[in-house]
Amino acid sequence: MSADIRPGDGAPTATPPAPGLHRDAHEHNGEVHRHVHHHPERAGPGHDHGHGQGLERLTYLVSPIHDLDPRAKIVGAIVLILAIVLSPPMRAAEFIGLWALLLSAAAIGRLPLRWVLARAAVVLPVAGTIALFAPLARGGSLSVGGVAGAYAGGGWVAAWAILSKAFLAVTVTVVLSGTTPTSKIIRGLESLRVPDVFIALFSFLYRYTDVFRAQLRSLRTALESRAPSMPRVRRWRLYGNLAGNLFLRAYDRGERIHQAMLCRGFSGSLPTADTLGLSAADALLMLVVLLAAAAVALY
Amino acid sequence: MPSAALELRAVRYSYPDGTVALSGIDLVVGEGESVALLGPNGAGKSTLLLHLNGILRPAEGAVSIGGVRLEEGTLRVVRARVGMVFQDPDDQLFMTTLYDDVAFGPLNMGLARDDVDARVHEALHAVGLAESASRPAQHLSFGQRKRAALATVLSMRPGLLVLDEPTSNLDPRARREMIALLDALPATKILATHDMDCAASLCRRAAVIDGGRIVADGPSSEIMRDAVLLEAHGLERPTATLAS
Ligand SMILES: Nc1ncnc2c1ncn2[C@@H]1O[C@H](COP(=O)(O)OP(=O)(O)OP(=O)(O)O)[C@@H](O)[C@H]1O
Ligand SMILES: [Mg+2]
Numbered sequence: 001m002s003a004d005i006r007p008g009d010g011a012p013t014a015t016p017p018a019p020g021l022h023r024d025a026h027e028h029n030g031e032v033h034r035h036v037h038h039h040p041e042r043a044g045p046g047h048d049h050g051h052g053q054g055l056e057r058l059t060y061l062v063s064p065i066h067d068l069d070p071r072a073k074i075v076g077a078i079v080l081i082l083a084i085v086l087s088p089p090m091r092a093a094e095f096i097g098l099w100a101l102l103l104s105a106a107a108i109g110r111l112p113l114r115w116v117l118a119r120a121a122v123v124l125p126v127a128g129t130i131a132l133f134a135p136l137a138r139g140g141s142l143s144v145g146g147v148a149g150a151y152a153g154g155g156w157v158a159a160w161a162i163l164s165k166a167f168l169a170v171t172v173t174v175v176l177s178g179t180t181p182t183s184k185i186i187r188g189l190e191s192l193r194v195p196d197v198f199i200a201l202f203s204f205l206y207r208y209t210d211v212f213r214a215q216l217r218s219l220r221t222a223l224e225s226r227a228p229s230m231p232r233v234r235r236w237r238l239y240g241n242l243a244g245n246l247f248l249r250a251y252d253r254g255e256r257i258h259q260a261m262l263c264r265g266f267s268g269s270l271p272t273a274d275t276l277g278l279s280a281a282d283a284l285l286m287l288v289v290l291l292a293a294a295a296v297a298l299y
Numbered sequence: 300m301p302s303a304a305l306e307l308r309a310v311r312y313s314y315p316d317g318t319v320a321l322s323g324i325d326l327v328v329g330e331g332e333s334v335a336l337l338g339p340n341g342a343g344k345s346t347l348l349l350h351l352n353g354i355l356r357p358a359e360g361a362v363s364i365g366g367v368r369l370e371e372g373t374l375r376v377v378r379a380r381v382g383m384v385f386q387d388p389d390d391q392l393f394m395t396t397l398y399d400d401v402a403f404g405p406l407n408m409g410l411a412r413d414d415v416d417a418r419v420h421e422a423l424h425a426v427g428l429a430e431s432a433s434r435p436a437q438h439l440s441f442g443q444r445k446r447a448a449l450a451t452v453l454s455m456r457p458g459l460l461v462l463d464e465p466t467s468n469l470d471p472r473a474r475r476e477m478i479a480l481l482d483a484l485p486a487t488k489i490l491a492t493h494d495m496d497c498a499a500s501l502c503r504r505a506a507v508i509d510g511g512r513i514v515a516d517g518p519s520s521e522i523m524r525d526a527v528l529l530e531a532h533g534l535e536r537p538t539a540t541l542a543s
Binding site for chain 2: 020021035036037038056060181182183186203204206207208210211253256257259260261262263264265266267
């Protein structure tokens with residue numbers, strides 16, 4: 001989908017565009033966007049077109065980070081995450097350095113800081129719970145003396161490592177997904193030779209999550225309305241059936257989607273209209289990422 | 300005589316579980332005709348439609364589209380000519396944005412990107428969704444998704460449009476819009492429906508199918524006046540005809 005990936009053509013065009021589909025940057029509700037959009041016969045100011053809200057909207061913004069080749073961003077993200085995960089527990093300077101790097105990428109990409117923090121913080125409850133067990137695992141105990149005691153010292157380092165690494169790694173994916181439309185991520189994975197099966201899986205996951213959630217909701221409503229007061233054990237057993245039912249529906253759905261794809265000439269790979277091209281900016285990104293990874297790994 | 304848009308000869312089909320769904324269907328539809336396929340639930344309408352581009356293959360009998368006999372070697376040609384719109388638009392909109400979905404067929408046909416863009420634009424315009432090109436399908440209303448599903452096959456410029464219940468689950472306004480939209484399309488149409496008003500206003504000809512057989516085939520106006528026939532096959536007269 002969406003635009004050519006050409007760095008430098010971020011400014012909206014001045015001449016009124018011809019009617020039809022366009023891929024250039026344009027102003028929309030006070031923001032500069034770039035994505036496939038439509039101009040009616042009389043293209044005036046305030047022409048109306050819709051697109052995804054929330055996360056998708058941010059991916060339509062125009063910035064140097066958005067302009068980067070999705071392949072460079074995907075590989076960069078993987079390298080960074082590997083460096084973060086595989087390095088020994090981070091010192092404060094490393095953490096702050098990486099965090100500053102990610103935040104400046106987010107800022108250049110026009111992602112609101114609060115949005116990035118909120119998204120990244122999602123991982124904290126899970127990582128926090130795991131981290132809490134780290135001091136105990138090293139021979140500490142739940143008593144105050146145990147948690148604060150000498151034995152637990154190494155455990156607190158492990159806890160910090162888990163928390164800081166999880167937070168940074170998730171921030172990397174937040175910046176990637178906030179500045180890259182899903183269809184471009186898919187296109188990037190495709191040209192990185194990720195097998196078609198995984199790409200189809202990924203794009204269907206994106207498309208059908210809501211559909212399945214709605215189906216699950218309606219099944220649960222049906223269940224609750226027919227059995228409002230049921231002992232918990234029986235209810236859980238029913239949820240088992242419900243999962244089976246959902247699986248069958250998903251299977252049927254898959255079969256019908258496959259039929260619909262065949263009808264339109266599908267022959268094995270998902271076609272997209274995006275063209276990719278690496279530029280100097282992408283090389284720069286890779287350099288920054290490699291330096292950061294090396295710094296974390298070797299420091 | 301020019302070859303028919305669609306020709307089924309003694310088509311029989313059973314599902315793998317043994318259910319006999321079609322037991323000898325003969326149907327010829329000429330270029331430019333619009334035919335309504337009427338019948339109760341389980342009559343075999345959807346099964347018949349799935350034969351029109353080779354998703355299902357007849358156990359016996361033959362299917363020809365525009366004079367081309369449907370077989371392994373002709374699948375691609377036939378599928379490029381037949382536009383199949385499924386009942387549930389969520390089955391048809393499987394890409395991440397509306398643009399990608401409508402471009403799916405043309406890209407598979409190997410067209411250049413400019414041609415693809417032009418076709419996507421034309422198709423989205425025809426269904427009134429051009430301004431939503433970059434929206435993901437899950438953000439569209441049901442009526443919009445139903446029209447979007449139609450656009451995904453219009454972009455392939457099909458000569459034969461095959462529609463399974465094009466007006467089901469639409470609210471009255473969306474339903475009227477869909478009927479007007481289909482009426483404006485010049486392609487040959489065959490549509491399965493329970494919506495008698497839709498059938499009456501779109502199709503001059505109607506075929507009643509029940510138990511996997513065609514039990515009546517003729518001008519819509521006559522079929523829809525035949526209360527005994529309709530009653531016998533679980534159908535009812537369109538309200539528009541009743542009023543007049
Ligand atoms: N996948 C399947 N496996 C087995 N039997 C099936 C399958 N799909 C349909 N059938 C059976 O084939 C017969 C014809 O079904 P079909 O879906 O063609 O009916 P229909 O006329 O489209 O009905 P409706 O108006 O409910 O859509 C029915 O008896 C149905 O139960
Ligand atoms: Mg059906």
